[in-house]
Amino acid sequence: MFPKKRLTRLTMKKILIIAGARPNFMKIAPLMHTLKKSATIKPVLVHTGQHYDVKMSAQFFIDLNIPDPDINLEVGSASHAVQTARIMERFEKACLDEKPDMVLVVGDVNSTAACSLVSAKLGITTIHYEAGLRSRDKSMPEEINRLVTDAISDYFFTTSVDADENLIKEGVDPSRIFMMGNLMIDSLVANLGKASSSQLIFKPLNRNSTVELGKEFKQGEYAVLTFHRPSNVDSKEPLSRLVDIWGRLSKRLPLIFPVHPRTYKNIGTFGMRESIDKFENLFFIEPLGYLQFINLVRNSSFVLTDSGGIQEETTYLNLPCLTIRPNTERPVTIWEGSNKLIKTEEILTESELILEGKGKKGKRPKYWDGQTAGRIAKILEEL
Numbered sequence: 001m002f003p004k005k006r007l008t009r010l011t012m013k014k015i016l017i018i019a020g021a022r023p024n025f026m027k028i029a030p031l032m033h034t035l036k037k038s039a040t041i042k043p044v045l046v047h048t049g050q051h052y053d054v055k056m057s058a059q060f061f062i063d064l065n066i067p068d069p070d071i072n073l074e075v076g077s078a079s080h081a082v083q084t085a086r087i088m089e090r091f092e093k094a095c096l097d098e099k100p101d102m103v104l105v106v107g108d109v110n111s112t113a114a115c116s117l118v119s120a121k122l123g124i125t126t127i128h129y130e131a132g133l134r135s136r137d138k139s140m141p142e143e144i145n146r147l148v149t150d151a152i153s154d155y156f157f158t159t160s161v162d163a164d165e166n167l168i169k170e171g172v173d174p175s176r177i178f179m180m181g182n183l184m185i186d187s188l189v190a191n192l193g194k195a196s197s198s199q200l201i202f203k204p205l206n207r208n209s210t211v212e213l214g215k216e217f218k219q220g221e222y223a224v225l226t227f228h229r230p231s232n233v234d235s236k237e238p239l240s241r242l243v244d245i246w247g248r249l250s251k252r253l254p255l256i257f258p259v260h261p262r263t264y265k266n267i268g269t270f271g272m273r274e275s276i277d278k279f280e281n282l283f284f285i286e287p288l289g290y291l292q293f294i295n296l297v298r299n300s301s302f303v304l305t306d307s308g309g310i311q312e313e314t315t316y317l318n319l320p321c322l323t324i325r326p327n328t329e330r331p332v333t334i335w336e337g338s339n340k341l342i343k344t345e346e347i348l349t350e351s352e353l354i355l356e357g358k359g360k361k362g363k364r365p366k367y368w369d370g371q372t373a374g375r376i377a378k379i380l381e382e383l
Contacts, residue, residue, distance in 0.1 A: 003241070009265035010019070011040065012040060012041070013101040014099070014100045015040045015041055015104055015380065016044050016071075016100045016102070016103045016115075016119075017035075017043050017044065017106075018046050018091075019046070019048070019106070019111070020050035020111025021109040021111065022060055024107050024109065024111070025056045025066060025290070026060070026183070026184045026290065026309070027106045027129060027130065029064035029107060029187050030186035030373035031043075031183060031373045031376060033373070034376075037161045040078075041381060042102065044070045044098060045066070045071070046073065046091070046158070047073065047077045048075055048087050048091070048114075049072055049074040050109060050110060050322055060289065060290050062289070063194075063291045064187060071094050073087060073094070074302075080110060080141055083110050083114075084110050084113065084114045087115065088118050090322065091117045091371050092119045095118060095124060100119075100287075102124065102383070103116070103127065104117060104380075105126070105149060105153075105323070106128040106183075108133070108142040108143075108146045108149070108308075109142070110222075112128070112145050115155060116128065116148070120152040121214045125154050126152065126153045126154050126155075126378060127153060127156075128155075128156055129152040129157040129183065130183075131149070131158050131163060132147075132150065132163030132165075132166060132177070132178075133146055133152065133166070133329035134163075135248070135328060135329040137326070140229075140232070144224040150167065150172070151170075152223055154234070156176055157367075158178070159179070159312075159332075159367075160332040161179065161333055161366070162331055162333070162335075165307050169201075176370070177281060179300060180367060180370045181369065182249075182275075182312060182372055183372050183373060183376070184309055184313065185370060186370050186371070186372050187290075187315055188317075189293065189316075189369075190370065192266065194291055198214065198292050198295050202229070202286070203356070204284055204285050206283070206284050207283065213295065213299065214279055216298075217254060217256065220300070220301050221301065222255065222301060223249075223253060224255075224258075224304065225255055225352070225374050226258065226307045226310060227260070227302075227305065227306050227307075228262060228263050228306065228307065231325075232268060233260075233266050234269045238344070239263075239267065239272070240270065242344060243275060244275075245348060246279070247278070247279040247345065249304075249347065249351055250280075250282040251279075251281065252351070255304075255326065256300075257283065257285065259295070265282065266318045294313070301309045301324035301355065302320040304322050305322070305324070306323065306324050308329065308330060309330065311333040312337075315336070315339055315365070315368075316364055316368055318337075318364075319338055319359055321338055321352045322342050323340065324347065325341060326341075326343075332365050333362075335361070335362050336362055338359070338361055339362075340360050361366065
């Protein structure tokens with residue numbers, strides 16, 4: 001085991017930064033860029049390989065100018081248990097080889113929990129960025145990952161005040177909690193210009209001809225869909241209800257859906273592709289790279305989703321977001337932002353309000369300003 005130690009500022013500290021799935025990449029990119037300039041911290045990027053195909057992983061590294069991983073665990077896809085076990089086994093070897101002073105995990109994916117378990121058991125100082133988020137719904141795998149990671153971490157970087165409050169209620173010493181802002185917003189701010197100039201021509205999975213953003217789909221005249229939660233897409237009944245509502249809504253305005261591979265697979269498994277083909281304004285497209293996706297979202301009328309991070313991005317953009325979930329671990333996007341939590345049966349009514357100009361508007365939460373990486377780096381240098 002490695003003894004936990006406080007090092008002086010003049011000592012070069014090695015920190016392993018963990019990225020495993022697409023939501024992680026937007027969070028580690030600005031931090032990697034900042035820490036590369038540090039005189040006292042040596043960042044080592046570890047990619048677990050939880051998301052490994054080009055659209056779900058490599059394209060994000062290209063778009064965000066993230067350096068090639070120093071270590072790639074290449075675990076691939078598997079069940080939650082098998083994937084977590086593979087990550088732990090391979091990450092333990094990486095820790096023993098690298099002998100880091102700190103391990104920083106981000107978010108709430110399997111890689112987050114697995115790597116924090118390994119580093120904590122080895123006695124390495126463990127740091128969780130995006131700590132303290134809570135949905136209070138243990139049926140969500142992400143909620144289990146959050147609870148496990150926060151229970152064993154040593155230091156906590158949070159994105160909002162409610163996350164601080166959650167950690168304190170769970171017994172965390174406030175001196176170990178640092179509310180420094182939102183790294184996803186750092187990535188968004190840094191890349192809005194490039195995103196705006198990125199061309200988006202795509203061939204829908206349910207169409208033969210190609211279409212182009214800016215021509216066929218003009219600013220403010222379409223909506224974006226993102227759905228992948230098991231409760232919405234892994235069972236036939238809820239998914240068929242959603243497909244029916246998407247089709248009805250698409251008669252009001254075009255809908256563009258960069259569809260998650262599992263969602264598209266389930267649509268085929270449940271025999272729904274013929275139904276989707278009947279809706280002329282419902283466009284299913286392959287997952288997009290970061291820049292193209294941001295360009296698609298920022299020019300839309302609103303977003304209809306069950307995802308997590310997009311609630312934050314739309315809040316920064318002050319773009320109406322309808323989140324079809326019974327809860328959210330990001331309530332600040334509702335209290336202060338443009339996000340609204342709704343039920344499936346409310347989609348059509350709420351969408352119509354937006355199209356009538358009555359969509360929810362909000363403000364940017366504290367420290368969601370594009371400068372979070374610098375604040376976090378300063379704290380890491382002082383730990």
